[in-house]
Amino acid sequence: MKKYSIFAIARNARTHHENWERAWRSPDPKPHYDVVIVGGGGHGLATAYYLAKECGITNVAVIEKGWLGGGNTGRNTTIVRSNYLMDESAALYDHAVQLWEDLSDELNYNVMFSQRGLLHLAHNVHDMQEIGRRGNSIYMNGIDSEFLSPGQVKDMVPIINLNCRYPVMGGLLQRRGGTARHDAVAWGYARAADAMGVDIIQNCEVTGFKIEGGVVKGVETTRGSIGAGKVGVVAAGHSSVVAEMAGFRMPLESFPLQAFVSEPMKPIVDCVIMSNAIHAYISQSDKGELVIGGSGDPFISYSQRGSFDQIEHVVGPVLELYPIFSRVRMLRQWGGITDVTVDRSPIMTKTPVENMFFNCGWGTGGFKATPGSGHVFAHSIAKGEMHPIAAPFSMDRFHTGALIDEAAAAAVAH
Amino acid sequence: MFLVKCPWCGWRDQTEFSYGGEAHIARPLEPGQISDAEWGDYIYTRRNTKGVHAERWSHTQGCGRWFNALRHTVTDVMWDSYKMGEDAPTPPKDWDGMTCCDDHKKLAEGAKK
Numbered sequence: 001m002k003k004y005s006i007f008a009i010a011r012n013a014r015t016h017h018e019n020w021e022r023a024w025r026s027p028d029p030k031p032h033y034d035v036v037i038v039g040g041g042g043h044g045l046a047t048a049y050y051l052a053k054e055c056g057i058t059n060v061a062v063i064e065k066g067w068l069g070g071g072n073t074g075r076n077t078t079i080v081r082s083n084y085l086m087d088e089s090a091a092l093y094d095h096a097v098q099l100w101e102d103l104s105d106e107l108n109y110n111v112m113f114s115q116r117g118l119l120h121l122a123h124n125v126h127d128m129q130e131i132g133r134r135g136n137s138i139y140m141n142g143i144d145s146e147f148l149s150p151g152q153v154k155d156m157v158p159i160i161n162l163n164c165r166y167p168v169m170g171g172l173l174q175r176r177g178g179t180a181r182h183d184a185v186a187w188g189y190a191r192a193a194d195a196m197g198v199d200i201i202q203n204c205e206v207t208g209f210k211i212e213g214g215v216v217k218g219v220e221t222t223r224g225s226i227g228a229g230k231v232g233v234v235a236a237g238h239s240s241v242v243a244e245m246a247g248f249r250m251p252l253e254s255f256p257l258q259a260f261v262s263e264p265m266k267p268i269v270d271c272v273i274m275s276n277a278i279h280a281y282i283s284q285s286d287k288g289e290l291v292i293g294g295s296g297d298p299f300i301s302y303s304q305r306g307s308f309d310q311i312e313h314v315v316g317p318v319l320e321l322y323p324i325f326s327r328v329r330m331l332r333q334w335g336g337i338t339d340v341t342v343d344r345s346p347i348m349t350k351t352p353v354e355n356m357f358f359n360c361g362w363g364t365g366g367f368k369a370t371p372g373s374g375h376v377f378a379h380s381i382a383k384g385e386m387h388p389i390a391a392p393f394s395m396d397r398f399h400t401g402a403l404i405d406e407a408a409a410a411a412v413a414h
Numbered sequence: 415m416f417l418v419k420c421p422w423c424g425w426r427d428q429t430e431f432s433y434g435g436e437a438h439i440a441r442p443l444e445p446g447q448i449s450d451a452e453w454g455d456y457i458y459t460r461r462n463t464k465g466v467h468a469e470r471w472s473h474t475q476g477c478g479r480w481f482n483a484l485r486h487t488v489t490d491v492m493w494d495s496y497k498m499g500e501d502a503p504t505p506p507k508d509w510d511g512m513t514c515c516d517d518h519k520k521l522a523e524g525a526k527k
Contacts, residue, residue, distance in 0.1 A: 238464070240460075240461070240462035240463075240464075241462075241464045249455075249459045249460070249461065249462075250459065250462070251454075251458035251459050251460065252460065252462055253435075253460050253462050254462055254464075254487075298432070298433045299428075299433040299469070299485075300462060300467065300469075300487055301487050301488075301490055302464045302487050302488050303487070303488060303489065303490050305490075307415040307428070307429075308415045309415055309429050339462075341458075342457075342458055398454045398457075398458040398459070399450045399451045399453075399454035400450065401450075401454075
């Protein structure tokens with residue numbers, strides 16, 4: 001892998017940028033790998049990267065049924081934050097934020113991580129109590145968190161209409177939160193993992209598993225069978241489908257969640273603003289588009305579209321809060337399939353099948369955790385025991401009752 | 415957005431209805447007699463089917479009644495609905511999830527003519 005740098009740009013300018021090497025190879029699958037990762041999104045690629053870099057396991061394949069980052073990695077609203085209520089979540093998501101902070105250097109790939117600040121709005125007494133409780137608990141977990149008065153919210157976001165139908169009564173700000181470039185995260189991890197010998201195999205769908213005596217021995221794919229010492233499944237919305245192939249079920253339901261972007265505009269919003277009470281969140285990409293998201297569809301589906309009426313439920317509140325956007329035109333709309341758990345916390349777990357690990361249930365907010373998720377999952381696969389940060393997120397919690405209930409803090413806003 | 419068939423009111427827009435999750439999950443008769451794992455499965459584990467899914471709906475903005483329905487979760491087309499307590503209808507094996515039971519019947523009759 002040739003290093004990306006200003007000198008590389010100058011060198012390649014002399015040959016009219018026609019000789020850049022490919023960011024990663026496109027190999028045929030080998031007959032056997034030490035670890036096979038099912039799912040080439042951000043989390044899967046990050047897992048492969050940290051397996052190679054930190055665990056010394058380079059005989060790894062990432063198998064992707066479509067193209068890299070074509071699922072939820074390329075369909076989210078790119079928000080990164082770690083202001084979660086529960087201790088277990090704080091440890092996990094802040095581990096991710098700390099990795100995000102050095103990620104561009106680490107991968108030699110600009111993931112455009114921008115800590116522009118992330119503001120949660122409160123619109124009623126209950127919201128104020130909720131951010132009070134959550135803000136203090138976040139603070140006690142050593143994560144930055146500030147309360148803002150309506151005046152301070154207005155200073156930060158001059159275009160906001162504080163006296164809208166549900167007036168803004170305050171806000172909770174995490175200055176280390178922000179956004180990143182979602183495609184770059186997948187590509188950066190893919191390129192860096194490939195350079196260490198990881199095989200990235202696209203257009204290769206898993207159709208089944210080879211399981212002997214309760215131990216996984218390999219995966220069956222549309223490009224033939226591939227032997228595997230261990231298998232890590234990071235299949236997001238399709239985790240239930242993959243689990244069914246392995247002969248067990250997961251405590252998951254898959255819901256479509258949609259987002260949309262506007263036409264590009266000059267800079268007008270320089271932070272991420274979200275509101276749990278009115279189900280809308282907004283930020284502005286570096287290209288100038290407003291990136292807008294809201295709540296998911298209320299029924300399970302794999303349609304990757306999202307319902308038309310949900311658009312109105314999101315656009316209405318956005319215009320109440322920011323009347324200046326009333327004539328902005330929307331450019332694109334899309335949906336992703338989110339695998340949601342009942343406590344709105346992810347599942348990183350061993351499974352009833354030996355040597356098979358699942359990393360799923362990230363629901364509507366997995367993007368922010370990409371580096372942290374990959375990091376602890378890689379260590380868990382390498383050791384065969386769950387990493388201490390990942391251990392509380394085992395699927396056993398749905399039997400023991402030790403749920404990590406982020407439903408209040410994470411169910412809506414991402 | 416798609417159409418939902420209420421057994422009493424007929425085909426209406428999905429926004430009139432509330433979704434009630436997977437159908438035909440029976441509460442264990444003796445909760446004290448089963449293991450934590452079985453109880454956890456009853457509460458949390460779901461089929462989450464990609465394909466034909468049996469699910470509960472309530473016509474909240476209409477007659478308010480609960481019923482079951484079969485829907486294809488890739489195309490979001492509902493095959494048919496049925497009343498609580500009835501057995502689920504069986505869509506034809508070659509059903510591609512593109513037409514509801516009524517349209518499927520009309521198309522089949524059209525093809526015969």
